Amino acid sequence: MNGTSSLGFLAIGIAVTLESCGQVLFKRGTQRPGAPGGGLHGALRRSVGNHWIQAGLVAFTLEAVAWTFALRYLPLDVAFPMGSACFVLVAILSKFYLREEVGPRRWLGVLLILAGVVLIGATR
Amino acid sequence: MTDESQARHKKRRLVVFIGLALAIALDTSVQLLWKASVPRHRGVVHTLSGTFFNWLFQLSLVLHIWQFFNWLMVLGNADLSFAQPITALSYVTVTALSVWLFHEVVAPQDIVGIALILAGVYLVSSTPSETAGAPGTPAAAPVAENAA
Numbered sequence: 001m002n003g004t005s006s007l008g009f010l011a012i013g014i015a016v017t018l019e020s021c022g023q024v025l026f027k028r029g030t031q032r033p034g035a036p037g038g039g040l041h042g043a044l045r046r047s048v049g050n051h052w053i054q055a056g057l058v059a060f061t062l063e064a065v066a067w068t069f070a071l072r073y074l075p076l077d078v079a080f081p082m083g084s085a086c087f088v089l090v091a092i093l094s095k096f097y098l099r100e101e102v103g104p105r106r107w108l109g110v111l112l113i114l115a116g117v118v119l120i121g122a123t124r
Numbered sequence: 125m126t127d128e129s130q131a132r133h134k135k136r137r138l139v140v141f142i143g144l145a146l147a148i149a150l151d152t153s154v155q156l157l158w159k160a161s162v163p164r165h166r167g168v169v170h171t172l173s174g175t176f177f178n179w180l181f182q183l184s185l186v187l188h189i190w191q192f193f194n195w196l197m198v199l200g201n202a203d204l205s206f207a208q209p210i211t212a213l214s215y216v217t218v219t220a221l222s223v224w225l226f227h228e229v230v231a232p233q234d235i236v237g238i239a240l241i242l243a244g245v246y247l248v249s250s251t252p253s254e255t256a257g258a259p260g261t262p263a264a265a266p267v268a269e270n271a272a
Contacts, residue, residue, distance in 0.1 A: 023204055030200040043196035053196070065172075068162065072171045076159040080218065087209055094205035101255045102205050109247030110205075113212045116240030119233050120219060 008073030011066045012082050018063035020089040025056035027098060081121025087114055136201045140253055143198035144210050150191040151214040152221065157184035202253040209248045212241050 029052035030043075047053045070079045091110050095102040161181035163174035175181050198207050216238050222228045 023208060026196060027199050027204040030196055040193060040197050043193050043200055046200065047193070047196055067158075068172065068175055071159055071162045076155070080155065080215070084212070084215075087212065090208050091205050094203065098204060099255070100203045100205045101252070103251060106205060106209075106248055106251045109244040109249075109251070110209050112240045112244030112247065113209050114244075116237040116242075116244060117212065117215050119237035119240065120215060 004073045008070050008079070009082070011070035011073065012079060015063050015066040015070055016083060016085045016089065018059045018066060019083070019086050020093060022056045022059035022063060023086075023090050024093045024097060025052050025059060027094075029053035029056060077121060081117045084114055084117035084121075087117075137253060140198055140202045140207065143194055143201070144207060146194050147191060147198060147211055148214045148217060150187050150194065151211060152217045154184045154187050154191065155214070155218060156221065157181070157187070203255055206248060206251060206253045210245050213245055216241055 029050045030046060067079075067083075074082075087110050091102055091107065094100040157180045161175050161178040161184065163171060163178075219230070219234060219238060223230055
């Protein structure tokens with residue numbers, strides 16, 4: 001591993017953390033009491049003045065910078081599969097922070113997806 | 125479950141299905157455009173400025189904004205741990221597009237990887253899309269309104 005690829009892997013680690021936190025913040029933003037579901041209009045209405053979504057946007061903006069550096073130092077076919085660590089981190093945060101029901105079937109699905117993405121990345 | 129709540133549940137499932145299909149299409153486009161816009165063999169400042177002023181990156185930004193509102197719509201109707209893994213289908217579309225656009229050769233391992241992703245997405249999609257009684261779901265809404 002050389003210096004530039006180490007920077008690339010560090011950038012991916014930061015991006016994965018920011019991506020997972022951003023997703024959780026967005027989900028919290030859509031959990032406003034009394035305003036469930038809704039279409040695209042509902043999504044627009046919910047996002048105005050919503051601090052959870054604003055915090056999520058900050059996380060995604062910082063992630064964009066980290067991801068740009070990751071792509072600068074690593075090829076997409078290395079960076080993209082490594083980003084799949086998000087699936088596990090999001091499942092953990094969903095279960096323990098958002099209190100979603102993540103049963104054995106959903107966990108198995110997430111792990112199969114992770115294995116598949118890593119396998120695709122390993123052939124490049 | 126009453127007819128009305130059943131109809132509402134069906135509508136939410138349809139919104140989630142359409143939103144997820146759109147999310148995968150937008151995510152695939154954003155990834156390919158973003159990668160194409162990052163300049164190679166340049167310094168730190170040029171990497172950022174070269175990317176941000178590239179029209180390919182700007183187009184990916186527009187699609188990203190569209191994806192933002194679409195994704196909030198999906199999250200308003202489904203668990204995060206349900207919706208997010210399903211977007212892994214974009215790995216399948218990116219691989220397929222790489223073969224079609226860039227004539228890349230698909231290794232046997234890629235086929236196994238795609239099969240695993242499809243199996244995983246099938247498993248996740250066969251679980252309930254929403255945790256019953258979670259904040260923001262129709263069942264929880266009256267309680268939340270009373271509390272407010």
